[in-house]
Amino acid sequence: MIAVKKTANMKPVFAKILEDIENQVFCTRITDGPYFATEFHFHKECQINYVLESEGKRIIGDSVGHFTSDELTLLGSDLPHVWYNDRDYAKSITLFFDPDRVLSILSQFGPACKFETLFKAAKRGIKYSGTTKTAISKLLLDIPGQEGITKIISLLNILEILTQAENVEFLASNGYTNSYHAKDNDRVDRVFKFVFSNFAGDIQLEEAAAIANMHKHAFCRYFKERTRRTFVQFVNEVRIGHACKLIAEGETNVSSLAYDCGYNSLSNFNKFFRKIKGMSPRNYMNELNG
DNA sequence: TTTAAGAGAGGTTTGATCCT
């Protein structure tokens, strides 16, 4: 279901980007392969991410969501994130920049308050749509072929457009603060991958705890501390999120939806669907499809 | 076919405490 492949060079790839940015105001990275080559992580640099082709699940801060091709997001400093594709291809372009450095440059030309505000808002992760998305994605894709000052102008253009965007969607919850530590990344990534790969079947707490190398009691506490939700809540959010994706793709049978998402009883599926979405599955279908 | 409520069993989460 989810591509859970892993290569030995994942970390060096990311470390290289951070090295590159040491010497520049910003840098871009193009991913074009069977999967997104980073694990769950966070860093000081902001990033603008445009998914060209792929779909799957993503975690940004405390949000668990589904992404598809043509998705544009801005992630602020220290916001934990990961994209797990469940297709065998992943194509995206990402622009990394150090917000402090960008602000210090911009402030030499006048007040940079609106950019400061943007970077602060980005700590929740922002998803863009409409004309903003169209304009930014085009500018982003042009950057790799540009040099020197033209490149800088593109970045400034992008940031300017982002400050003017309307109807944006915030991803992490209001007031979200990162409670992960850098050393959590591996462990948490293993657990997330486990859930995303197995949510359609049975998932036992003890198995997840073992994957995290912890006793189940310690794991419960650890998981809640980092994700702000219990392990069972997380699994249900992933399952109901998947149900919504299937509904969006045209599934009309509530019963098969329940079993496809890992529920062994219709009654339990209905219960959690209502709890998470605030309405019954049938209502949700009607609202979505008119 | 779908939704919802209730009950019992058993799984999950949490508080307190101890250990490293």
Added chain:
DNA sequence: AGGATCAAACCTCTCTTAAA
């Protein structure tokens, strides 16, 4: 700080039943 252990509280999960 972070994890282990135990006990107790809390909550899911599944099944049943009934109704829309």
